[in-house]
Amino acid sequence: MITLTHYMVLSALLFTLGTIGVLTRKNAIVVFMCVELMLNAVNLTFIALSSHLGNMDGQIFVFFIMTVAAAEAAVGLALMIAFFRNRESIDVEDFSLLKW
Amino acid sequence: MELLQLIFFYVVALVTLVAGIGVISCRNPINSAISLVMTFFCLAVFYVMLHAPFMAAIQVMVYAGAIMVLIIFVMMLLNQGLVAIGKHRHALVGAGIAAALLVVQMVITVTKGQVSEPVGAITAKVVESVGHTQLIGQAMFTDFLLPFEIASILLLVAIVGAVVLAKREV
Numbered sequence: 537m538i539t540l541t542h543y544m545v546l547s548a549l550l551f552t553l554g555t556i557g558v559l560t561r562k563n564a565i566v567v568f569m570c571v572e573l574m575l576n577a578v579n580l581t582f583i584a585l586s587s588h589l590g591n592m593d594g595q596i597f598v599f600f601i602m603t604v605a606a607a608e609a610a611v612g613l614a615l616m617i618a619f620f621r622n623r624e625s626i627d628v629e630d631f632s633l634l635k636w
Numbered sequence: 637m638e639l640l641q642l643i644f645f646y647v648v649a650l651v652t653l654v655a656g657i658g659v660i661s662c663r664n665p666i667n668s669a670i671s672l673v674m675t676f677f678c679l680a681v682f683y684v685m686l687h688a689p690f691m692a693a694i695q696v697m698v699y700a701g702a703i704m705v706l707i708i709f710v711m712m713l714l715n716q717g718l719v720a721i722g723k724h725r726h727a728l729v730g731a732g733i734a735a736a737l738l739v740v741q742m743v744i745t746v747t748k749g750q751v752s753e754p755v756g757a758i759t760a761k762v763v764e765s766v767g768h769t770q771l772i773g774q775a776m777f778t779d780f781l782l783p784f785e786i787a788s789i790l791l792l793v794a795i796v797g798a799v800v801l802a803k804r805e806v
Contacts, residue, residue: 537638538645540751543682546649548742550656550675552735557660559731563719565711566665569672572703573659576679579695587686590756592775595691599776602698603787607794609703613710614801620714621804 543584550577564616564626568609575605645685652678663718665711669704676700687760690768 550573557570579598586594616626623630655678658671676699683692758771776784 538642538685541746542645542649543686544746545743546652546682548739548746549653551742552739553653553656553660555738556731556735559734560727561660563665563716565707565714565716566659566668566719569659569665569668569707572699573656573672573675576676576699580679580682583683583686583688583691587688587760588754589752590754590758592756592758592771593779595688595772596775596780598691599694599772600783600787602694603791606698606703607790609706610794610798611801613706614798616710617713617802626714626716 540584540588543580547577547580547584550574550580562627562629564619564628564631565613567628568612568616572605572609575601641685648678648681652682665716665719666708669708669711673700673704676704687763688768690772 554570554572554574554577557573558567561567561570579601582594582598582601586592586598619631620626652675655671655674659668659675662668662671676695680692680695680700683689683695763771
Protein backbone atom coordinates (compact mmCIF):
# COMPACT_ATOMS: atom_id res chain seq x y z
CA MET A 537 0.00 0.00 0.00
CA ILE A 538 1.48 3.32 -1.05
CA THR A 539 0.90 5.82 1.73
CA LEU A 540 1.11 9.59 1.80
CA THR A 541 4.44 9.34 3.63
CA HIS A 542 6.05 7.64 0.63
CA TYR A 543 5.26 10.60 -1.59
CA MET A 544 6.27 13.14 1.04
CA VAL A 545 9.67 11.52 1.63
CA LEU A 546 10.33 11.26 -2.10
CA SER A 547 9.41 14.91 -2.47
CA ALA A 548 11.73 15.86 0.39
CA LEU A 549 14.60 13.98 -1.25
CA LEU A 550 13.98 15.66 -4.62
CA PHE A 551 13.85 19.08 -2.96
CA THR A 552 17.17 18.36 -1.24
CA LEU A 553 18.76 17.35 -4.55
CA GLY A 554 17.62 20.66 -6.00
CA THR A 555 19.11 22.53 -3.04
CA ILE A 556 22.48 20.81 -3.47
CA GLY A 557 22.46 21.74 -7.15
CA VAL A 558 21.66 25.39 -6.48
CA LEU A 559 24.43 25.63 -3.88
CA THR A 560 27.19 23.83 -5.81
CA ARG A 561 26.75 24.51 -9.52
CA LYS A 562 28.27 27.56 -11.23
CA ASN A 563 26.46 27.59 -14.57
CA ALA A 564 23.38 29.84 -14.29
CA ILE A 565 21.27 27.61 -16.56
CA VAL A 566 22.02 24.53 -14.44
CA VAL A 567 21.15 26.52 -11.30
CA PHE A 568 17.88 27.46 -12.99
CA MET A 569 17.15 23.80 -13.77
CA CYS A 570 17.80 22.89 -10.13
CA VAL A 571 15.25 25.53 -9.10
CA GLU A 572 12.78 23.86 -11.46
CA LEU A 573 13.55 20.55 -9.72
CA MET A 574 12.69 22.12 -6.34
CA LEU A 575 9.45 23.55 -7.75
CA ASN A 576 8.50 20.11 -9.01
CA ALA A 577 9.19 18.53 -5.63
CA VAL A 578 6.76 21.02 -4.09
CA ASN A 579 4.22 20.25 -6.82
CA LEU A 580 4.41 16.55 -5.93
CA THR A 581 3.68 17.39 -2.28
CA PHE A 582 0.72 19.53 -3.28
CA ILE A 583 -0.81 16.85 -5.49
CA ALA A 584 -0.19 14.03 -2.99
CA LEU A 585 -1.86 15.98 -0.19
CA SER A 586 -4.68 17.16 -2.42
CA SER A 587 -5.38 13.62 -3.58
CA HIS A 588 -5.16 12.27 -0.04
CA LEU A 589 -7.45 14.90 1.49
CA GLY A 590 -10.02 14.70 -1.31
CA ASN A 591 -9.75 18.41 -2.02
CA MET A 592 -9.16 20.04 -5.41
CA ASP A 593 -7.47 23.24 -4.16
CA GLY A 594 -3.94 21.82 -4.06
CA GLN A 595 -4.10 20.86 -7.72
CA ILE A 596 -5.27 24.35 -8.65
CA PHE A 597 -2.23 25.69 -6.78
CA VAL A 598 0.00 23.39 -8.84
CA PHE A 599 -1.58 24.81 -11.97
CA PHE A 600 -0.68 28.33 -10.88
CA ILE A 601 2.84 27.27 -9.85
CA MET A 602 3.31 25.93 -13.39
CA THR A 603 2.07 29.23 -14.83
CA VAL A 604 4.51 31.21 -12.72
CA ALA A 605 7.32 28.78 -13.56
CA ALA A 606 6.68 29.28 -17.28
CA ALA A 607 6.76 33.06 -16.88
CA GLU A 608 9.90 32.78 -14.75
CA ALA A 609 11.59 30.59 -17.37
CA ALA A 610 10.86 33.10 -20.15
CA VAL A 611 12.08 36.14 -18.21
CA GLY A 612 15.01 34.36 -16.54
CA LEU A 613 16.40 32.98 -19.78
CA ALA A 614 15.99 36.38 -21.46
CA LEU A 615 17.99 37.89 -18.59
CA MET A 616 20.70 35.27 -19.11
CA ILE A 617 20.92 36.11 -22.81
CA ALA A 618 21.18 39.82 -22.01
CA PHE A 619 23.88 39.11 -19.42
CA PHE A 620 25.82 36.84 -21.76
CA ARG A 621 25.86 39.63 -24.34
CA ASN A 622 27.54 41.96 -21.86
CA ARG A 623 29.93 39.60 -20.11
CA GLU A 624 30.50 36.66 -22.49
CA SER A 625 29.73 34.30 -19.60
CA ILE A 626 26.81 32.89 -17.65
CA ASP A 627 28.92 31.83 -14.68
CA VAL A 628 27.19 32.92 -11.49
CA GLU A 629 30.54 34.15 -10.16
CA ASP A 630 30.53 36.85 -12.82
CA PHE A 631 27.13 38.11 -11.66
CA SER A 632 28.77 40.68 -9.41
CA LEU A 633 27.58 44.02 -10.79
CA LEU A 634 25.86 44.96 -7.53
CA LYS A 635 28.80 43.92 -5.33
CA TRP A 636 30.34 46.71 -3.30
CA MET B 637 -2.05 -6.05 -6.66
CA GLU B 638 -1.05 -3.67 -3.92
CA LEU B 639 2.39 -5.23 -3.68
CA LEU B 640 2.76 -4.73 -7.43
CA GLN B 641 1.77 -1.07 -7.01
CA LEU B 642 4.36 -0.64 -4.28
CA ILE B 643 7.10 -2.23 -6.39
CA PHE B 644 6.14 0.04 -9.29
CA PHE B 645 6.28 3.06 -6.98
CA TYR B 646 9.77 2.16 -5.78
CA VAL B 647 11.05 1.57 -9.31
CA VAL B 648 9.76 4.92 -10.55
CA ALA B 649 10.99 6.67 -7.39
CA LEU B 650 14.45 5.19 -7.97
CA VAL B 651 14.47 6.42 -11.57
CA THR B 652 13.33 9.87 -10.39
CA LEU B 653 16.11 10.14 -7.82
CA VAL B 654 18.80 8.85 -10.19
CA ALA B 655 17.68 11.36 -12.81
CA GLY B 656 17.68 14.08 -10.14
CA ILE B 657 21.26 13.20 -9.23
CA GLY B 658 22.05 13.33 -12.95
CA VAL B 659 20.70 16.90 -13.10
CA ILE B 660 23.10 18.12 -10.45
CA SER B 661 26.16 16.06 -11.38
CA CYS B 662 26.43 16.05 -15.21
CA ARG B 663 29.27 18.15 -16.60
CA ASN B 664 27.46 18.89 -19.84
CA PRO B 665 24.39 21.11 -19.27
CA ILE B 666 22.57 19.31 -22.11
CA ASN B 667 22.85 16.03 -20.18
CA SER B 668 21.48 17.79 -17.11
CA ALA B 669 18.54 18.95 -19.21
CA ILE B 670 17.84 15.42 -20.48
CA SER B 671 17.94 14.10 -16.91
CA LEU B 672 15.52 16.83 -15.91
CA VAL B 673 13.11 15.72 -18.65
CA MET B 674 13.33 12.19 -17.23
CA THR B 675 12.47 13.55 -13.77
CA PHE B 676 9.47 15.42 -15.19
CA PHE B 677 8.14 12.28 -16.88
CA CYS B 678 8.53 10.26 -13.67
CA LEU B 679 6.63 12.95 -11.77
CA ALA B 680 3.88 12.75 -14.39
CA VAL B 681 3.69 9.01 -13.66
CA PHE B 682 3.23 9.81 -9.98
CA TYR B 683 0.46 12.28 -10.79
CA VAL B 684 -1.38 9.55 -12.70
CA MET B 685 -0.95 7.23 -9.71
CA LEU B 686 -2.43 9.98 -7.50
CA HIS B 687 -5.59 10.19 -9.65
CA ALA B 688 -4.63 13.50 -11.26
CA PRO B 689 -4.34 12.69 -15.00
CA PHE B 690 -4.94 16.29 -16.13
CA MET B 691 -1.99 17.44 -14.03
CA ALA B 692 0.15 14.68 -15.58
CA ALA B 693 -0.76 15.89 -19.08
CA ILE B 694 0.00 19.50 -18.13
CA GLN B 695 3.29 18.40 -16.57
CA VAL B 696 4.41 16.71 -19.79
CA MET B 697 3.23 19.52 -22.07
CA VAL B 698 4.35 22.56 -20.07
CA TYR B 699 7.47 21.31 -18.28
CA ALA B 700 8.84 18.53 -20.43
CA GLY B 701 7.65 20.31 -23.59
CA ALA B 702 7.70 24.07 -23.40
CA ILE B 703 10.10 24.93 -20.60
CA MET B 704 12.72 22.34 -21.52
CA VAL B 705 12.68 23.40 -25.18
CA LEU B 706 13.22 26.98 -24.04
CA ILE B 707 16.13 25.96 -21.81
CA ILE B 708 17.78 23.84 -24.51
CA PHE B 709 17.36 26.63 -27.07
CA VAL B 710 19.11 29.09 -24.78
CA MET B 711 21.90 26.58 -24.10
CA MET B 712 22.51 26.12 -27.81
CA LEU B 713 22.34 29.88 -28.37
CA LEU B 714 24.98 30.52 -25.73
CA ASN B 715 27.08 27.49 -26.75
CA GLN B 716 28.89 26.92 -23.48
CA GLY B 717 30.10 23.34 -23.88
CA LEU B 718 31.38 21.50 -20.82
CA VAL B 719 31.46 23.35 -17.53
CA ALA B 720 33.71 22.64 -14.60
CA ILE B 721 32.04 21.38 -11.44
CA GLY B 722 33.31 20.80 -7.94
CA LYS B 723 36.12 23.32 -8.26
CA HIS B 724 35.49 24.75 -4.81
CA ARG B 725 35.58 22.30 -1.93
CA HIS B 726 34.02 24.70 0.56
CA ALA B 727 30.94 25.05 -1.65
CA LEU B 728 30.55 21.26 -1.75
CA VAL B 729 31.01 20.96 2.03
CA GLY B 730 28.56 23.77 2.73
CA ALA B 731 26.00 22.33 0.35
CA GLY B 732 26.44 18.87 1.86
CA ILE B 733 25.85 20.16 5.39
CA ALA B 734 22.85 22.24 4.32
CA ALA B 735 21.35 19.31 2.39
CA ALA B 736 21.90 16.87 5.27
CA LEU B 737 20.20 19.21 7.74
CA LEU B 738 17.37 19.85 5.31
CA VAL B 739 16.69 16.19 4.56
CA VAL B 740 16.87 15.18 8.23
CA GLN B 741 14.49 17.94 9.22
CA MET B 742 12.01 17.21 6.44
CA VAL B 743 12.01 13.45 6.89
CA ILE B 744 11.55 13.80 10.67
CA THR B 745 8.70 16.28 10.18
CA VAL B 746 7.02 14.07 7.60
CA THR B 747 7.33 10.79 9.46
CA LYS B 748 6.52 12.11 12.96
CA GLY B 749 3.27 13.75 11.89
CA GLN B 750 -0.07 12.00 12.05
CA VAL B 751 -1.79 11.52 8.72
CA SER B 752 -5.21 13.12 8.96
CA GLU B 753 -8.31 11.45 7.61
CA PRO B 754 -9.62 12.44 4.18
CA VAL B 755 -12.11 15.25 4.65
CA GLY B 756 -13.04 16.41 1.15
CA ALA B 757 -15.59 15.02 -1.26
CA ILE B 758 -13.25 14.40 -4.21
CA THR B 759 -12.34 10.73 -3.89
CA ALA B 760 -10.81 8.52 -6.57
CA LYS B 761 -14.29 7.27 -7.49
CA VAL B 762 -15.62 10.80 -8.01
CA VAL B 763 -12.61 11.66 -10.16
CA GLU B 764 -13.25 8.55 -12.26
CA SER B 765 -16.96 9.16 -12.75
CA VAL B 766 -16.97 12.95 -13.24
CA GLY B 767 -13.61 13.39 -14.90
CA HIS B 768 -10.54 15.15 -13.58
CA THR B 769 -10.47 17.90 -16.19
CA GLN B 770 -14.06 18.83 -15.45
CA LEU B 771 -13.40 19.00 -11.71
CA ILE B 772 -10.36 21.23 -12.28
CA GLY B 773 -12.34 23.44 -14.64
CA GLN B 774 -15.20 23.81 -12.21
CA ALA B 775 -12.89 24.82 -9.38
CA MET B 776 -10.83 27.15 -11.58
CA PHE B 777 -13.70 29.06 -13.14
CA THR B 778 -15.72 29.46 -9.95
CA ASP B 779 -13.58 29.68 -6.80
CA PHE B 780 -10.32 30.66 -8.49
CA LEU B 781 -11.54 32.96 -11.24
CA LEU B 782 -9.64 36.03 -10.06
CA PRO B 783 -6.26 34.25 -9.72
CA PHE B 784 -6.86 32.77 -13.17
CA GLU B 785 -7.28 36.24 -14.69
CA ILE B 786 -4.24 37.53 -12.81
CA ALA B 787 -2.23 34.59 -14.19
CA SER B 788 -3.17 35.61 -17.73
CA ILE B 789 -1.91 39.15 -17.09
CA LEU B 790 1.28 37.70 -15.57
CA LEU B 791 1.90 35.65 -18.72
CA LEU B 792 1.35 38.73 -20.91
CA VAL B 793 3.83 40.73 -18.84
CA ALA B 794 6.33 37.85 -19.04
CA ILE B 795 6.04 37.70 -22.85
CA VAL B 796 6.61 41.44 -23.23
CA GLY B 797 9.40 41.42 -20.64
CA ALA B 798 11.24 38.53 -22.30
CA VAL B 799 11.13 40.22 -25.70
CA VAL B 800 12.30 43.55 -24.27
CA LEU B 801 15.17 41.93 -22.34
CA ALA B 802 16.46 39.68 -25.08
CA LYS B 803 16.20 42.17 -27.93
CA ARG B 804 19.38 43.96 -28.96
CA GLU B 805 17.93 47.43 -29.49
CA VAL B 806 14.53 48.38 -28.17
